[in-house]
Amino acid sequence: MSVSPFPSSAPSPHRRRYAIVGLGSRHELYQDGIEKTHARWAELVAVCDSNPGRVDLARRRSAQNGAHVPPGYAALDFALMLQERRPDVVIVTTSDSSHHDYLIRAMEAGCDVITEKPMTTDAEKCHQILETRRRTGRHCRVTFNYRYSPPRSQVKELLMSGEIGEVLSVDFHWLLNTHHGADYFRRWHAHKKNSGGLFVHKATHHFDLVNWWLGAVPVSVVATGKREFYTPAMARRMGLSGPHQRCRTCPEKDRCGFYMNLEASPGLKSLYLDNESHDGYWRDRCVFRPDIDIEDTMNALVTYDTGATLSYSLNAFNAWEGYTVAFNGTKGRLEHSIVESVYLNGTETVQGGVVEDGVKIRVIPLRGSGYDIEPWSAEGDHGGGDRLMLEDIFLPVPAPDKYLRAADERAGACSILVGIAANRSLETGAIVQVSDLVGALPQPDYAPMPSRQESLPMPMRPV
Ligand SMILES: NC(=O)c1ccc[n+]([C@@H]2O[C@H](COP(=O)([O-])OP(=O)(O)OC[C@H]3O[C@@H](n4cnc5c(N)ncnc54)[C@H](O)[C@@H]3O)[C@@H](O)[C@H]2O)c1
Known part of the structure; x- marks a missing residue:
């Protein structure tokens, strides 16, 4: 539980000043967090985006939140915004490949920064962020909300407790269903x-979880990947004559199972459709377009500095969404799975229906019977993780955290560099050493794991 350092509900006289750049759907979490939940100690002093329509919308959101309406700035006026509004912290929620630009300029101007995942998209930009952070001494936070989801924190607790001893290998398989998975093929992510x-954009969450769960740093990666589902050929195999340009003008919208109706969702309409004229950002491009160049099926083998190995897969066209992960330890095996109920705006449904009881945690000792463990739970988005993360970010004195879930640029780098190495391996077919990408990786802060001595199994007689 978080403890308030202030006696009354009146705003603190020393509220931290925040600016947000990138005013799409994800920024709403932070704007509402500042203006509604944490208004006593946080204040939104500026908003910025390349799309003037979304700048206006964010300002209207402030009015709806009952907050002071911050001035809005065009992307080209970002430096002016820093100069005029003097934020303490800049939150970066633009599309991934532009994060580095704002992070670097904000740190150079003396601000702390908070960035959405992935921290950035390639090794050169990652190097620039690490270097600027070192030189300026500013704080850089990467918001890995998945760490805060209660069952994933519980897995961390079990591994820290030594329940299965030292983890020698991990099998981790993540599935995106065709509501959520398809959405990455509609717009800039494609x-x-x-x-x-997706090895960087999506898998950064997953590689970060493994790095943090194991308290380990990745060393080498070899990968395979292909795009075989979201293709023009697949559209034709499904009996469509397309691909076409976008759902809104699609002549086959009544026949296509991937049709997205932007007008049916007030949120999608106001955020994207109503602002298309400014920048041509179509939120509903055809998922079968030939110009897409990301994979929909990926596998990677990763080695870690602890000696542990990871076998990972990501599939973006599945019938259900969620994951299975298994840790093979010196004292036993820990199995964990989640079937997620992913709601997607514009379809107004959950593919496969809402799943109750979709979280499983099971320990199987080397000797003796396996047992299920009641999963921890919490209310809210991303399994309650988003709310806990916002408290950790915005409270002036966050609750002590034995799992060290707050991540900085070191953890941000360790996760994206696995995906960046995987991309390089796709190009070359070779095993890629992570240290060849940005030099020696800085060790993130990890909570202590059981020692090797504590992790030894009882001597066992042959059976
Ligand atoms: N942690 C999570 O679970 C989670 C969930 C969703 C999104 N995200 C991350 O949040 C970020 C934003 O995602 P989103 O879904 O809101 O995307 P979005 O497309 O809805 O919004 C991006 C916004 O950034 C603006 N923008 C793009 N390039 C810009 C630039 N160079 N300068 C200024 N503005 C620019 C766009 O106009 C748009 O308003 C991404 O990095 C994404 O990976 C994280």
Whole structure:
């Protein structure tokens, strides 16, 4: 539980001043967090975006939140915004490949920064962020909300407790269903130059979880990947004559299972459709377009400095959404899975229906019977993780955290560099050493794991 350092509900006289750059759907979490939940100690002093329509919308959101309406700035006026509004912290929620530009300029101007995942999309930009952070001494936070989801924190607790001893290998398989998975093929994510592909954009969450769960730093990566589902050929195999340009004008919208109706969703309409004229950002491009260059099927083998190995897969066209992960330890095996109920704006449904009881945690000792463990739970988005993360970010004195879930640029680098190495491996077919990308990786802060001595199993007789 978080403890308030202030006696009354009146705003603190020393509220931290925040600016947000990138005013799409994800920024809403932070704007509402500042203006509604944490208004006593946080204040939004400026908003900035390349799309003037979304700047206006964010300002209207402030009015709806009952907050002071901050001035809005065009992307080209970012430096002016820093100069005029003097934020303490800049929150970066633009599309992935532009994060580095704002992070670097804000740190150079003396601000702390908070960035959405992935921290950035390639090794050169990652190097520039690490170097600027070192030189300026500013604080850089990467918001890995998945760490805060209660069952994933519980897995961390079990591994820290030594329940299965030392983890020697991990099998981790993540599935995106065709509501959520398809959405990455509709817009900017569909091009590697914008997102780094799903090995970076999406898998940064997953690689960060493994790095943090194990308290380890990745060493080498070899990968395979292909795009075989979101293709023009697949559209024709499904009996469509397309691909076409976008859902809104699609002549086959009544026949296509991937049709997205932007007008049916007030949120999508006001955020994207109503602002298309400013920048041509179509939120509903055809998922079968030939120009897409990201993979929909990926596998990677990763080695870590602890000696542990990871076998990972990501599939973006599945019937259900969620994951299975298994840790093979010196004292036993920990199995964990989640079937997620992903709601997607514009379809107004959950693919496969809402799943109750979708979280499983099971320990199987080397000797003796396996047992299920009641999963921890909390209310809210991303399994309650978003709310806990916002408290950790905005409270003036966050609750002590034995799992060290707050991540900085070191953890941000360790996760994206696995995906960046995987991309390089796709190009070359070779095993890629992570240290060849940006030099020696800085060790993130990890909570202590059981020692090797504590992790030894009881001597066992042959059976
Ligand atoms: N942690 C999570 O679970 C989670 C969930 C969703 C999105 N995200 C991340 O949040 C970020 C934003 O995602 P989103 O879904 O809101 O995308 P979005 O497309 O809805 O919004 C991006 C916004 O940034 C603006 N923008 C793009 N390039 C810009 C630039 N160079 N300068 C200024 N503004 C620019 C766009 O106009 C748009 O308003 C991404 O990095 C994404 O990976 C994280």
